[in-house]
Amino acid sequence: MSMIKGLKLPAEMRERLEDMRAGRIDPVPVRDAATVVVLRDHPEHGLQAFMLRRVASMAFAPGAYVFPGGSVDPRDGEASIGWAGPSPRAWGEAFGADETVARELVCAAVRETFEETLVLLAGPTPGSVVDDTRGDAWEADRQALLDRSQSLAQFLDRRGLVLRADLLRPWAHWITPEVETRRYDTRFFVAAIPEGQRAGDVSTEADRVAWVRPADAVERARRGEWFLLPPTLATLAELADYATVADVLAAERTIVPHAPQAKIIDGEAYLVVPEDAAEHYPTL
Known part of the structure; x- marks a missing residue:
C-alpha cells in the first residue's frame, strides 16, 4: 500500500527503527484502548469537541492535545455490569473484535471518560442519564476508579446506574506504529455530552482542556500551535x-x-499515514 508523509519523528526513533529492521529488537505488544470524542453544539461556535493537553512529563505523547481515553482495565469486561444499548456482540461487529474485547472497549470508553472529564454516560434507567456529576461524592467515586479500588461495574451497581452504550457511536480504529515503545490498539468512539453535565479539568495527566471546533483544532496544528498525533488530527x-x-x-x-x-x-524518520486514511488527513 502506498503511503504519504505524516509526522516527523525525533532522531532516536530512527535508531530504534534501524534496530528493528536489523532484528536487534522486537515491537512491543499492543494494548487494547478506547478513546471518546465528547461533542457539544455551541450556540455561537457550532460543533465542538472536548480536548485535553497531556502534561510534559507523560511517557507517551507529552504535550499532545488528545481526546479522553486510555487502555482497557482487566475488570472492564465484567459481565455483571448494567448495560443499555447495542450488545457487546454488535460492538464487536462494528470494531472487528470478539465479544469480550468489545465489552471491555465500551466499558473502558465510559470509565476513562468519567475519570478524565467527569462526563458519565450512564443513568438510573435505560432511557435516562445522570445530569450532574459534580460534588465530593462523585469525586470520591472517580478517585476509586483511578486507584482501581472499585471497578466500573461496582461503581455503577452501587449507584444504581446502567451503562448507556447507546449514547456512543463507533468512529475509527487506529493502531500505534511498531516503532513506538508504548503501543495501543485503539477504537475511537463519539458521544454527545449529556444534558446538564459539564466536562471538567480533573485529569492529572492533563494541564489544559478546551472545547474547540474541529476545524479550528486542525488549523492550530497547521500553524504549529497545537501538537496533534496523526489519529487525532485525522x-x-x-x-x-x-x-x-x-x-x-x-x-x-x-x-x-x-x-x-x-x-x-x-x-x-517519519510516521506516515496509510493511503486509506489519507483522504481527511491535512497537510501540515
Whole structure:
C-alpha cells in the first residue's frame, strides 16, 4: 500500500527503527484502548469537541492535545455490569473484535471518560442519564476508579446506574506504529455530552482542556500551535465536515484499522499515514 508523509519523528526513533529492521529488537505488544470524542453544539461556535493537553512529563505523547481515553482495565469486561444499548456482540461487529474485547472497549470508553472529564454516560434507567456529576461524592467515586479500588461495574451497581452504550457511536480504529515503545490498539468512539453535565479539568495527566471546533483544532496544528498525533488530527479533520452533534451521531461508518508506519524518507524518520486514511488527513 502506498503511503504519504505524516509526522516527523525525533532522531532516536530512527535508531530504534534501524534496530528493528536489523532484528536487534522486537515491537512491543499492543494494548487494547478506547478513546471518546465528547461533542457539544455551541450556540455561537457550532460543533465542538472536548480536548485535553497531556502534561510534559507523560511517557507517551507529552504535550499532545488528545481526546479522553486510555487502555482497557482487566475488570472492564465484567459481565455483571448494567448495560443499555447495542450488545457487546454488535460492538464487536462494528470494531472487528470478539465479544469480550468489545465489552471491555465500551466499558473502558465510559470509565476513562468519567475519570478524565467527569462526563458519565450512564443513568438510573435505560432511557435516562445522570445530569450532574459534580460534588465530593462523585469525586470520591472517580478517585476509586483511578486507584482501581472499585471497578466500573461496582461503581455503577452501587449507584444504581446502567451503562448507556447507546449514547456512543463507533468512529475509527487506529493502531500505534511498531516503532513506538508504548503501543495501543485503539477504537475511537463519539458521544454527545449529556444534558446538564459539564466536562471538567480533573485529569492529572492533563494541564489544559478546551472545547474547540474541529476545524479550528486542525488549523492550530497547521500553524504549529497545537501538537496533534496523526489519529487525532485525522479524526478532527473528518469531524470538521459535520455541522452538528446529531449529524455526527447519524453518520454511517465502516470501521477499518489504520496502522501508521515509521519510514525513513530522504534520510529522516517519519510516521506516515496509510493511503486509506489519507483522504481527511491535512497537510501540515
